[in-house]
Amino acid sequence: MGKGKASRFAKKRSKPSTWQEKSPVKAKKYLGQHFLKDEEIAAKIANTLSLKGYKNVIEIGPGTGILTKYLLSRNLNLVALELDAESVIYLNHSFPLENAGIMHRQGSFRVIEADFLKYDISALFENESFAITGNFPYNISTQIVFKLLDIKTSVPEFSGMFQKEVAQRICAGPGSKTYGILSVLVQAFYNAEYLFTVPPNVFDPPPKVDSGVLRLRRKEIFTLDCDEKLFVKVVKAAFNQRRKTLRNSLKTFELSNNLKEDAIFDRRPEQMAVADFIWLTKKIANDTV
Template identity: 35%
Template sequence: MKLPGPAEILRRSGHRADKRLGQHFLLDPSILDRIVASAGGLDGRTVLEIGPGPGGLTGAILQAGAAHLYAVERDPRWIEALAPLVEAAEGRLTVVPGDALGFDAASLETDGPISVIANLPYNISTPLLFHLLAQRHRFDRLVLMFQKEVAERLAAPPGSDGWGRLAAMTQWSCRVEYLFKLPKGAFSPPPEVESAVVRLTPRSAPEHPCSERRLSTVLAAAFGQRRKMLRQSLKPITPDPVALLDGIGIDPTRRAETLGLADFARISNALDGA
């Protein structure tokens, strides 16, 4: 059965994007195919999509041969509008009603790894990314669209303007690849900002082992006052930052943006007495 495209679903439903939910829909078939191809071959794979809307990416994922696609959608208008696509997919598409920020990948009926392909709503992209990273052991790869500035921050190296808690936490847990920009005109309605696609590959083990929870605490403190020296910014999490940093060979007068993942892991392990 032929899959209805997003333009047809939009026309049938009469619905429009809800800006309050950060909805901007991809309609260009060539761009949709390029995004899906970035996830590698999907034949026989289980895929998770977030916010399918009128089903642009949804259809492209199904066309690429995914064994089953779970699409999480909180807007009831699109759940109803996607019914023809669900029917045409002949059992390969399940639309899951609900908020992706509360979605548990463990609820999916699959034993194998899951590939995530999603155009993340701009207004919740960062908390949604952290929610996905917390479940990364279920995923083999994540191909995600962000506002371009956020995508650049995710891939930023230590010492750059974009290096911060978001980049450090993501790069500690995943290999991050900035893939390509998307033109505003690829979306309906066009967003006011540029967008970009990033591929995250979860690490089987971090290159710099430490407690993930402790690392998150360290990064939040260090970058929460990023213009201050570490001897000052780390005071909320340790009574004597100078002694702790001297003990592991890190200059207490350095600032957070000058440290790499290995440094932050050493601080985390020192706080844990490792």
């Protein structure tokens, strides 16, 4: 596999061309790939990271490297995690991107053929903090966010492109129809910003939906004043029956009658801010039937 493909990619590298002409890598439907082809949007996404207090960055699913090259124009240590073997070969033969006029100034860069969801991230930067960014495959974007929450102590900043609906859901506040489990769990630890919308026509192939770019910045205090595992259980149980009041959706917790008389149980989950869920979790933890 290596020699034939490697030589083909090497030839492509020496010929200045547009993004579409330059890349021989084709998007694969089974990997959920939609390659961004708009340079201005790629540059905007690369600049969503502040690099304040950290220098290490993981890019998930770099594909043909349109975002990668703008990340490399900054002073950082970049690790690109790519599951597509064809893209890995192409990336290794295309950087630094002399033809794009963007040189890697300082820091380091490496490509690893790996699935972000299964890879041991702790091995990448030892005990140093790192950010995560990327044009995330829609079919695993929610799973990426849940893994982020598992490793939040190492990740002060996160940005990237999602399906617009998912990005809006993550950033939604109480009272919104899109406010849900992802909103509460993410916003318990991060400040979430929806940055801008991206139309389908700037991708190859174009998806059937709009995309949205968001940024998450970890809160200064990101440890909860309650049992975190119980907090997650309470939030998930509440939104799994979002049309019901908490008194009904939290029946499985076998709460005391005294606690269930509290007015908070007359509310529905979309009416609950993160602080309300923390307060409720503490009450449930201390409840005795």
